[in-house]
Amino acid sequence: MQLRSLIAGLGLLAGQAMAADATALKLYVFDCGIVNVSDISVFSPGVDVGKPKTLVDSCYLVVHPKGTLIWDTGFNDALNAQSDGVKPSPLFHIKMPKTLAGQFAQIGIEPKNVTYLGLSHMHFDHIGNVGLFPNSILLMQKEEYESAFGPDARKYNNDPATYPTLKANPVKQLSGDLDVFGDGSVTIKRMLGHTPGHQALFVKLPKTGNLLISGDLVHFTENWERKGVPSFNFDKEQSVKTMEAAAQFLKDNKATLWIQHDAAQNAGIKHAPAYYD
Numbered sequence: 660m661q662l663r664s665l666i667a668g669l670g671l672l673a674g675q676a677m678a679a680d681a682t683a684l685k686l687y688v689f690d691c692g693i694v695n696v697s698d699i700s701v702f703s704p705g706v707d708v709g710k711p712k713t714l715v716d717s718c719y720l721v722v723h724p725k726g727t728l729i730w731d732t733g734f735n736d737a738l739n740a741q742s743d744g745v746k747p748s749p750l751f752h753i754k755m756p757k758t759l760a761g762q763f764a765q766i767g768i769e770p771k772n773v774t775y776l777g778l779s780h781m782h783f784d785h786i787g788n789v790g791l792f793p794n795s796i797l798l799m800q801k802e803e804y805e806s807a808f809g810p811d812a813r814k815y816n817n818d819p820a821t822y823p824t825l826k827a828n829p830v831k832q833l834s835g836d837l838d839v840f841g842d843g844s845v846t847i848k849r850m851l852g853h854t855p856g857h858q859a860l861f862v863k864l865p866k867t868g869n870l871l872i873s874g875d876l877v878h879f880t881e882n883w884e885r886k887g888v889p890s891f892n893f894d895k896e897q898s899v900k901t902m903e904a905a906a907q908f909l910k911d912n913k914a915t916l917w918i919q920h921d922a923a924q925n926a927g928i929k930h931a932p933a934y935y936d
C-alpha cells in the first residue's frame with residue numbers, strides 16, 4: 660500500500676513536471692461579445708457624428724508556469740441566451756455569440772482554478788463574468804477598487820449589482836505597475852484616464868513578441884491614431900497624457916498594441932482554442 664502510494668506520488672510529481680514544461684508562457688484570446696454602436700462619435704466627440712460602427716469585446720488568458728491570469732471577463736454569459744442581444748442604452752446593441760465558460764471548457768482549464776483576475780477597469784463590458792473566478796486574486800489599482808466598492812460607485816458608471824461576488828475575492832490593490840509573476844513576462848501597467856484606476860496588460864511572448872493589451876486605453880485604431888478621448892472618460896487630460904505615454908512605451912519596447920474592442924484587428928487575431936506563445 661505504501662509502495663503503491665509512493666509510486667502514485669512519483670507519478671503525480673512527473674505529471675506536474677510535464678505540466679510545468681508544457682505551460683511555457685501562452686496567451687489565449689476569447690470572444691467575449693459584439694457591440695453595435697449607433698453613433699461612434701461618442702468615442703471622439705465631433706468626429707463621424709451619427710455613423711454606426713461595430714466593436715467587439717475581448718478577454719484574454721495568460722498561462723504562465725507559475726500560474727494563470729484572466730484579463731477582463733466580457734459581458735455576462737447570460738447574454739448568450741438572448742439571440743437578438745440587448746440594448747443597454749440607445750447607443751449600444753450588444754450580443755454574445757459564445758460564452759466565456761464554454762471557451763474555457765474548450766481549452767480544458769477551470770475558471771475557478773485561475774490564479775489571478777486582472778480587470779482593466781470596472782465597466783460592465785469588462786466585468787460581466789467575474790463570478791466565474793471566485794478564487795482568483797483580484798489585481799486592481801486602488802482608485803478603481805474604491806470606485807467599485809466605495810459609496811459613489813454609480814457616479815463612476817459602476818453597478819455593484821452586476822458584480823455581487825467580487826468583494827469576496829482575495830485582492831491585491833495596486834498603486835503602480837505590477838510584475839505579476841516576478842520574471843518581467845507579464846506586467847500590469849497603470850494607465851489612468853478612462854476610469855480612475857484604469858490599467859493595461861503588457862505581455863512578452865517568446866515567439867510572438869511584445870504585446871500591450873489595451874483595456875479601454877483606446878477603443879479602435881482610428882481613434883488611437885487621432886488620440887480621441889471618449890466623452891464618457893473619467894479624466895480627459897489624464898487620458899491624453901496616458902495615450903502619449905503608452906505610445907512611447909510601445910516604441911521603447913517594440914510592442915504591438917492589441918485593442919480589445921477593435922473588430923478589424925481582432926478579425927486577424929487567432930482566438931481560443933488556438934493560442935500565442
Ligand SMILES: [Zn+2]
Nearest residue numbers: 782784785875
Ligand atoms: Zn470597454
